[in-house]
Amino acid sequence: MVRTKIKTQSESVTLRIEKNILEELHKEAEQKLESLNTLANQILKQYVYWYSHAAEAGMMYSPKPLLIRIMDKLTEEQINQVIDEHLKNDFYGMANMLIGGYNISSYLDNLESWMSASDIHHRHDVNDGIHTYIIHHGMGKNWCYFFERFFKALFKDMKLKYAEVKATDDTIVFKVNVE
Numbered sequence: 001m002v003r004t005k006i007k008t009q010s011e012s013v014t015l016r017i018e019k020n021i022l023e024e025l026h027k028e029a030e031q032k033l034e035s036l037n038t039l040a041n042q043i044l045k046q047y048v049y050w051y052s053h054a055a056e057a058g059m060m061y062s063p064k065p066l067l068i069r070i071m072d073k074l075t076e077e078q079i080n081q082v083i084d085e086h087l088k089n090d091f092y093g094m095a096n097m098l099i100g101g102y103n104i105s106s107y108l109d110n111l112e113s114w115m116s117a118s119d120i121h122h123r124h125d126v127n128d129g130i131h132t133y134i135i136h137h138g139m140g141k142n143w144c145y146f147f148e149r150f151f152k153a154l155f156k157d158m159k160l161k162y163a164e165v166k167a168t169d170d171t172i173v174f175k176v177n178v179e
Contacts, residue, residue: 042116050098050113057097058090064139071142079142083150087157104158104178108133129179130162135172147172 017025029039074082092102099106108131115122115135123134137143148167151174155163162177 046113046117049109050117053098054117057094059094059098068139068143071146072140074142076145079146080149083146083153087150087153091154102158104155104160104176107154107158108176108178130175130177132175133173136170137172138170141169144169144172 025036025039029036032039071079095102095107095110099110111133112122112124114120121136121138125132135147137147144167148165151165151172152163155165155174155176160176161179163174164176165172165174167173
């Protein structure tokens, strides 16, 4: 598979940053073996594509262990009901608030922003127009069932020409044609 990277134009700016914040950014960049410029661009992209709209769209932070415990208490039937109600009542408005529309390309961009902001390990490859996502969330079997069922329902609602979703106990793999 070939990974695609879109070249974008950039522009230089000068910013004044509090010394203690800058020191922490330098430390993090060094730990990640990347430049301060790369780290700053990642932070700014996350802000623009996720944080600046997340609260307006009804997103909030919750501890991962708490979410796992809640989901582990639900049956598959209850999970299906939650997904159906969420897609019917909430998701369309949230998607419009977060990404300004309801289409697969924008959704996938936003999904990557959410996964990065949530530190969910993932990989995205593109081969012959097919986008493959491998998502390892480490949240257990019920969350895998949730994501598998959610993605299937979402892709069906978006009327995609091709969509395939598979799950294991901690990993979701889906392939979609965005054309």
